[in-house]
Amino acid sequence: DAAETLHPLYEADGDSEKLLRVLEIEVETSDNTSVRLEQLQTALRTAEGPLNDKAKAFGYAVRGVREAAGEAEVGDWIKTVERLAEATSRWTELAELYRSVVDDVLDGDVQQDVRLRVGELARTKLEDKPLAIEWYKKALEAKTDDRRAMISLEELYAEANDAPNLLEILRQRVDNSENDDEKKKLLFRQAELQRDALQDQSGAIETYEVLLDVELNPRAIGALEKLYTDAKRWEDLIRLYERQLDGGVGTKAELRVKIAKVAHERLEDVSRAFEELAEALAIDAAHAGAVGELEALLECSENPEHRARAGEMLEPVYLRRADWARVKMALDA
Secondary structure, three states, X not given: OHHHHHHHHHHHHOOHHHHHHHHHHHHHHOOOHHHHHHHHHHHXXXXXXXXXOHHHHHHHHHHXXXXXXXXXXXXXXXXXHHHHHHHHOOXXXXXXXXXXXXXXXXXXXXHHHHHHHHHHHHHHOOOOHHHHHHHHHHHHHHOOOOHHHHHHHHHHHHHOOOHHHHHHHHHHHHHOOOOHHHHHHHHHHHHHHHHHHOOOHHHHHHHHHHHHHHOOOHHHHHHHHHHHHHOOOHHXXXXXXXXXXXXXXXXXXXXXXXXXXXXXXXXXXXXXXXXXXXXXXXXXXXXXXXXXXXXXXXXXXXXXXXXXXXXXHHHHHHHHHOOHHHHHHHHHO
């Protein structure tokens, strides 16, 4: 009662120190949250204004956030405490405040912003990466498609060279990608991580295959070609070349020769090899790769039928060149 009586007198006299004393008494004894918040706001303005005591103002802002946690105006109090934390560099206290009140905040969006802010403070101001990861994970658990949390975790795991967790967060980002361009970039990162850091060649192959479902990207095709070759997955390698043919990616004659080479050398399917080489020559009658494969069959094959067929296909090539010695060799075969 004495404080309420003295309040307007000190306010009129401009006695800021005594005004703060009576305001604190009023805050402690009031049963009404709205009234307490108004009194804290007045105390904050007094400390920051006439007294120019930003540290004390920050203390009132902290109390205001605690009081307003379940109220609609909590967002305004958070803006105020952020401003004063910036002025006083009270980052540790700010992070502790948010950690203590986050569960009391009723507004879901504000609550999520608080979780993310704890992560950001831990990462950028406190240099506590484990704490940052903990709170970004809490944010992601609360909202599984939160891009801010995913991107921050991706950066933190990359900085820590934590490949397994980085892979997991990249998968989540792929599932929540906004468009095909973003999805492709993320899939490339995922595949390269699996292939290099994790040495998971099968996983990398699966990821590159998913990437090809989005787009027949030459970079992904080149990576898959090498992975299939290293893994001796010859049937898959041929299917990759066939997929390029169907999608109009690459030179058709060259792709036919590649299929022939794999069929002949890896699968011992010489008939398939001849069919593909015939297709290649139908596209380009003097294709060097096709001619080279046929010459290898002509000169090295122990099967006379294979040599004969190679000679039959090479004869018109040599005739066009007027290479009579080779024409004779083809006819002999």
